Amino acid sequence: MxxxxxxxxTHNLSAAATFARNYRARTDDGALLMHLLGGLSTAVAFVLxxxxxxxxxxxxxxxxxTVAIGWRRYQxxxxxGLTFLTTVATVSxxxxxxxxxxxxxxxxxxxxxxxxxxxxxxxxxxxxxVYALTPMMIGTAxxxxxxxxxxxxxxxxxxxxxxxxxxxxxxxxxKPGIELMAGIPSITYGFIGLTIFNQYLYTEFxxxxxxxxxxxxxxxxxxxxxxxxxxxxxxxxxVPESMKNGSxxxxxTNWQTTQSVTIPAALSGVxxxxxxxxxxAMGETMAATVMLSHTKxxxxxxxxxFTNYGETxxxxxxFEGGNAxxxxxxxxxxxxxxxxxxxxxLSVTSQWIEWRMHRKLGGENA
Amino acid sequence: MADSNRTFDGASRRKFMLVTGTGxxxxxxxxGGQSGGSGGESGGESGGxxxxxxxxxxxxxxxxxxxxSVLTGDGSSTVFPITNTAxxxxxxxxxxxxxDYWPQSWASEEYNTDMRLADFFAQDYGYETTGERSxxxxxxxxxxxxxxxxxxxxxxxRVDIGDSSxxxxxxxxxxxxxxxxxxxxxxxxVGVDGQPIVVSREIADAGVESIxxxxxxxxxxxxxxxxxxxxxxxxxxxxxxxxxxxxxxTSFRAxxxxxxxxxISPDQRFxxxxxxxxxxxxxxxxxxxxxxxxxxxxxxxxPVDLVIDGTTYAYGENLGAQDYPxxxxxxxxxxxxxxxxxxxxxxxVLSDFGQENFVKSNNYFALPQDRLETERAKVDPSNFx
Numbered sequence: 001m002x003x004x005x006x007x008x009x010t011h012n013l014s015a016a017a018t019f020a021r022n023y024r025a026r027t028d029d030g031a032l033l034m035h036l037l038g039g040l041s042t043a044v045a046f047v048l049x050x051x052x053x054x055x056x057x058x059x060x061x062x063x064x065x066t067v068a069i070g071w072r073r074y075q076x077x078x079x080x081g082l083t084f085l086t087t088v089a090t091v092s093x094x095x096x097x098x099x100x101x102x103x104x105x106x107x108x109x110x111x112x113x114x115x116x117x118x119x120x121x122x123x124x125x126x127x128x129x130v131y132a133l134t135p136m137m138i139g140t141a142x143x144x145x146x147x148x149x150x151x152x153x154x155x156x157x158x159x160x161x162x163x164x165x166x167x168x169x170x171x172x173x174x175k176p177g178i179e180l181m182a183g184i185p186s187i188t189y190g191f192i193g194l195t196i197f198n199q200y201l202y203t204e205f206x207x208x209x210x211x212x213x214x215x216x217x218x219x220x221x222x223x224x225x226x227x228x229x230x231x232x233x234x235x236x237x238x239v240p241e242s243m244k245n246g247s248x249x250x251x252x253t254n255w256q257t258t259q260s261v262t263i264p265a266a267l268s269g270v271x272x273x274x275x276x277x278x279x280x281a282m283g284e285t286m287a288a289t290v291m292l293s294h295t296k297x298x299x300x301x302x303x304x305x306f307t308n309y310g311e312t313x314x315x316x317x318x319f320e321g322g323n324a325x326x327x328x329x330x331x332x333x334x335x336x337x338x339x340x341x342x343x344x345x346l347s348v349t350s351q352w353i354e355w356r357m358h359r360k361l362g363g364e365n366a
Numbered sequence: 367m368a369d370s371n372r373t374f375d376g377a378s379r380r381k382f383m384l385v386t387g388t389g390x391x392x393x394x395x396x397x398g399g400q401s402g403g404s405g406g407e408s409g410g411e412s413g414g415x416x417x418x419x420x421x422x423x424x425x426x427x428x429x430x431x432x433x434x435s436v437l438t439g440d441g442s443s444t445v446f447p448i449t450n451t452a453x454x455x456x457x458x459x460x461x462x463x464x465x466d467y468w469p470q471s472w473a474s475e476e477y478n479t480d481m482r483l484a485d486f487f488a489q490d491y492g493y494e495t496t497g498e499r500s501x502x503x504x505x506x507x508x509x510x511x512x513x514x515x516x517x518x519x520x521x522x523x524r525v526d527i528g529d530s531s532x533x534x535x536x537x538x539x540x541x542x543x544x545x546x547x548x549x550x551x552x553x554x555x556v557g558v559d560g561q562p563i564v565v566s567r568e569i570a571d572a573g574v575e576s577i578x579x580x581x582x583x584x585x586x587x588x589x590x591x592x593x594x595x596x597x598x599x600x601x602x603x604x605x606x607x608x609x610x611x612x613x614x615x616t617s618f619r620a621x622x623x624x625x626x627x628x629x630i631s632p633d634q635r636f637x638x639x640x641x642x643x644x645x646x647x648x649x650x651x652x653x654x655x656x657x658x659x660x661x662x663x664x665x666x667x668x669p670v671d672l673v674i675d676g677t678t679y680a681y682g683e684n685l686g687a688q689d690y691p692x693x694x695x696x697x698x699x700x701x702x703x704x705x706x707x708x709x710x711x712x713x714x715v716l717s718d719f720g721q722e723n724f725v726k727s728n729n730y731f732a733l734p735q736d737r738l739e740t741e742r743a744k745v746d747p748s749n750f751x
Binding site for chain 2: 209
């Protein structure tokens, strides 16, 4: 293990050295200067902008001039440099956001310590400088579990139908339809949930509040459905035709092939789809904000999804961000950090699964 | 130094002539007495006292004459409708008999005058009448921001009037302001904002007409959870509140529970009055406190009375009273006393006409008569004669 890491590191290093040599040798001095000037002026502009300087315009002008001259003399090198710059910009924006989130949540972490994430006794939120994210983490977990129970089975079934069973013509209609469903704004789902579903549960079943985890979870599950279907469907259709043909040639039926060849082969991709759906459900804000009751506490028993408590990590930010200040605001940023890490773990896992699938099935699609 | 003093004296003496002149026109010449922050004394006085008067004034109003520069105000969006509507009426200076803005029912029957609106209210303060529409004795301009901005603005002399929905002490609590600075504020309460307690239609129909403040507290602490405990139907109580950290939530805790940090647990919270109103209408077991404009006595959000120590606070009667826990005063602050110009405008807002048209029509409570007398005394024309 250690040996392989060492080998890989050495390999990477020598590759980088080769790249640098090649870059130096194959680039004109003028183009080199252009890259240098462009990079430097961007960096200076960024620093000046952060400091609120009135001279920010100067490096920007230098940058624009460099680009203008570069476009006439070293077009290929310019494009190379610009595309590299945009990549750097994207990555830096992400890192800046992370740093900002962490910095802003620092005050509440120093104030509350670990109890920010573990406190279970009253007061939980708002009194005497106590802000515990525990009830919201439970809330997020509850809605996510409900949403997953809706989205995973329905999504996988839908994906199998679209990819394996549906006739070609139907598939051509259904697939774009499902993708369109992903484009419906979340507030639309929320509005339906608020006016119809919440009200239905309240009048017919006398739920303690108008809106609860159950209703919100189901709505979020429906919203996560298209993500699950389209990713799982992609995974199923990535299974090489040769594998299916082999099974069919042995005399098995279509369903037998689907059941024992296609699904097992695509299983990791399908689970990646489910995980992406879970990530979507966890981060869903608007629909949950209008549907939940925004009171914080622990349902008893903890899986009581019809409780009068209702707040998740996302909804607390959306609902209270407008009039928060000081520690309160910092606590909301901390909620953002927790959410960010949860969703990041999910998305990294799903990417890793997808990568593994591609390696395993490789062949024509990799 | 001496030179500048002399020039200053000269300037103020000229203004004195102006004052005496207009004073005579307004029939106020010869009235002696206090110089309540404005330098409208008789012409024979030396410039010295005038200089003192100038110092006690806010920077932008040159006090010692008939100051007709624009009167400015800024601050709370809650108070804004009152002062802004008043300024609009004032600036338009409609003639008596303009049925929309200065109807005869007010002008001739209440005030027995045929003067234009702003002319009439400004004349007591020694302003000359203009007799022209859209030309008031001085213009008034009210800006819209936040309570804190208004309070700071008036403190730093950027504006004459600072609108605030909370006391200046509370607004400045975080910024380390000394008591002597706070003493420089003159508080004028121009109206009262009060939130009635409302219940769902079914609850009101079932006979719940009033609750005590103890019952209200218990409901928001989940100690009373069934309407039958307060004389209603056998039905769970759905206690609705406002978002944590919002001003309304904080003042509810502070005024009803006596502590802004009090622990309360409503069943459900809403961000806006509109959402709250919709939820009360949807539910058949809800109780809530809601802004006056959203109460429908015969509709989906009927009010109930609140009983505190034997006193009943009823919608449409006495919710503007100072002791009603869900009411708050709406302030218009002036800095270092009240100038003649500020007083003229504030008196206009505090008049019966003003309370009716700027306060009640904007869904706030007019000040009760005794408080009105106190507030009017602070801006009485006799302070400036």
